[in-house]
Amino acid sequence: MEDSMDSMPTEESALELYEQLSALWLKAGMCARKWLSNSRIVLENIPQKERAKEVNLDTSYLPTTKALGVTWQAEEDVFTFKLNKNVSSVPTVRKRNLLKRVASLFDPLGFLSPYIVKGKILLQQFWLGRYDWDDRVSSNLTDKTMEWLDDLPVLNKVIIPRSLSFNDSKNPSLNVFVEEAYGTAVFMRSKNQDDDISVKFVCSKTRVSPLTAVNIPRLELMAAVLGLRLALTVTKAIVMSMIKVTFWTDSANVIHWISNESRRFKPFVAHRIGEIHTYSAPKQWRYVSTTDNPADIASRRTTAEDLVQNTLWWNGDVTTEDLLDPERFSDWSRLLRVTAWVKRFADNFRNTNDRNKNSVLTVKELQEAENLLIHKAQVKQYPEEYSSIVKGQPIPRNSKLIPLNVKIDEQGMMRCDTRLTHARFLPYDVRYPIILPRKSPVTRLLVKSFHEEGNHYGTNQTLAAMSSRYWFNFVLM
Known part of the structure; x- marks a missing residue:
C-alpha cells in the first residue's frame, strides 16, 4: 500500500473523509495510519496512534514529510525538494553515475522539468557516443555533466504551493x-x-x-x-x-x-x-x-x-506579451494606436475563424491597448507588490504603495481603493484611481499628452475633456 494525498475545502469535510476511509478499511480488517494534515484541528481529532510519527502537537510547528516522493512541509503547506549536500559529488563521470543521479530526481508533476530534461539529453549523448556503463567519456561530455551535477544542491531552494x-x-x-x-x-x-x-x-x-x-x-x-x-x-x-x-x-x-x-x-x-x-x-x-x-x-x-x-x-501568464517599447515613442497617441494595431494582428493570428477586418480602430481596441500599456508599466515598476497582491499576500512593508490600499481590477491594473468606494453615484474610475509609476515612460507620455492639449485648447477646456476619460483619474507614485 502506497501513500495517498487528497485535498478538502474545509476542516469538517477533511474529518468526514477520515471517518469514511477509516470505516471502509476497518471492514477489511485493516487500519489506515500515518495521517498528516496542515490543520491542527483535524490532527487533534485523529487518535495519536493513527497519526504520522513525526506529528507532535505540543510543538509550535507541523512536521515535514515525504509525500509520493516529494517533500511536503505541512506547516507552510508547500512542496520542496531535499537533496543531500553530497548529491553532486561523483568519483568519476560515467554513464552509470549520471543515470543514478537523474533517476534519483523523482518529480511526478514536472516541477523541475527544465532542469531534469538536461540530464536526459546528456544521457542520450552518452548512448550516441556508444559508451558502456563504466567507460571514460570525452572531456566535453565530462564538463557538461559536471556542470549539471554541480547545480543539483540548488534545487533545495525550490518551493511550490501545494x-x-x-x-x-x-x-x-x-x-x-x-x-x-x-x-x-x-x-x-x-x-x-x-x-x-x-x-x-x-x-x-x-x-x-x-x-x-x-x-x-x-x-x-x-x-x-x-x-x-x-x-x-x-x-x-x-x-x-x-x-x-x-x-x-x-x-x-x-x-x-x-x-x-x-x-x-x-x-x-x-x-x-x-x-x-x-x-x-x-x-x-x-x-x-x-x-x-x-x-x-x-x-x-x-x-x-x-x-x-x-x-x-x-507563474506563467498568457497575458504578458511584450508588444512595443514605450521608450521608443515620443507621442502617446501614436504609441496607443500602434499598440492597438499590433494587438489586433496578434488576436487575428490566434483566432483565424473570427478575424477583425475593420479598416479603423474601435474605441474598445484603443481602450484595451491603453489598459495593456498601463498594466505592463505597473508590473515593471512594482513587481514585488503586484506579485504579492495576486497571491493574496501583504505587500512589502517598505513599499510606497502601502498607504493606497491597492487592489487589482479585471484588466489586471493596480488601482487605489479610496474612501469613495461606496459613493455609487461616482464613476468607477473616480472611486478607484489607477496607479501610475512616476518614472515610467508610459506616465511621461500621458502627462506630455495632457500638457500639449492644455497648450492647444486652453487649460479649462482640456481639464473638462480629460475628466471624461477614465485615465485622467490616476495617482502618481
Whole structure:
C-alpha cells in the first residue's frame, strides 16, 4: 500500500473523509495510519496512534514529510525538494553515475522539468557516443555533466504551493503551453471574489527529441499532442471540463494544421491532428510568442538557479506579451494606436475563424491597448507588490504603495481603493484611481499628452475633456 494525498475545502469535510476511509478499511480488517494534515484541528481529532510519527502537537510547528516522493512541509503547506549536500559529488563521470543521479530526481508533476530534461539529453549523448556503463567519456561530455551535477544542491531552494485552491474562484481555466524540445506546461488561471487574477503552476511533462531525424514542425506537433494528453489527465483529476482549457503554441505550422481537416494531410500529421480534434476544438488553440511561452524554458539551457528564479515558469501568464517599447515613442497617441494595431494582428493570428477586418480602430481596441500599456508599466515598476497582491499576500512593508490600499481590477491594473468606494453615484474610475509609476515612460507620455492639449485648447477646456476619460483619474507614485 502506497501513500495517498487528497485535498478538502474545509476542516469538517477533511474529518468526514477520515471517518469514511477509516470505516471502509476497518471492514477489511485493516487500519489506515500515518495521517498528516496542515490543520491542527483535524490532527487533534485523529487518535495519536493513527497519526504520522513525526506529528507532535505540543510543538509550535507541523512536521515535514515525504509525500509520493516529494517533500511536503505541512506547516507552510508547500512542496520542496531535499537533496543531500553530497548529491553532486561523483568519483568519476560515467554513464552509470549520471543515470543514478537523474533517476534519483523523482518529480511526478514536472516541477523541475527544465532542469531534469538536461540530464536526459546528456544521457542520450552518452548512448550516441556508444559508451558502456563504466567507460571514460570525452572531456566535453565530462564538463557538461559536471556542470549539471554541480547545480543539483540548488534545487533545495525550490518551493511550490501545494494547493491550487480554485473551488471558490470565478471561471477557473487551464492554460496549456507546448514547445518542440519537446514539452508542455499546465497553469491554472482564476479570479477570486474580488476579481484578483491568480496564475498557478499545475504540472509539466517533457520528452527528449527522438534519435531518428524528425523535422521541427513535426516535433512541435508531437508537443501539442503531449500537451493535449496532459490536459486530459489534469481535467480528469480536478474534475474540470476540457472546454475550459486553452492551448498555446509558438508554432504557426501547428495552428495551421489544427485549423484544417486532418484528412488533408499525410498519415503522421493526420493521425495527430485527428486526436487533437477529438478532444479539443480548433478555437481553443492559440499562438503565443516564444519569449512568452513557459514550455520553451524546457528547451533552453536552464540552470537550476535560473529555474528557481524564473517567474515565467512558476507563474506563467498568457497575458504578458511584450508588444512595443514605450521608450521608443515620443507621442502617446501614436504609441496607443500602434499598440492597438499590433494587438489586433496578434488576436487575428490566434483566432483565424473570427478575424477583425475593420479598416479603423474601435474605441474598445484603443481602450484595451491603453489598459495593456498601463498594466505592463505597473508590473515593471512594482513587481514585488503586484506579485504579492495576486497571491493574496501583504505587500512589502517598505513599499510606497502601502498607504493606497491597492487592489487589482479585471484588466489586471493596480488601482487605489479610496474612501469613495461606496459613493455609487461616482464613476468607477473616480472611486478607484489607477496607479501610475512616476518614472515610467508610459506616465511621461500621458502627462506630455495632457500638457500639449492644455497648450492647444486652453487649460479649462482640456481639464473638462480629460475628466471624461477614465485615465485622467490616476495617482502618481
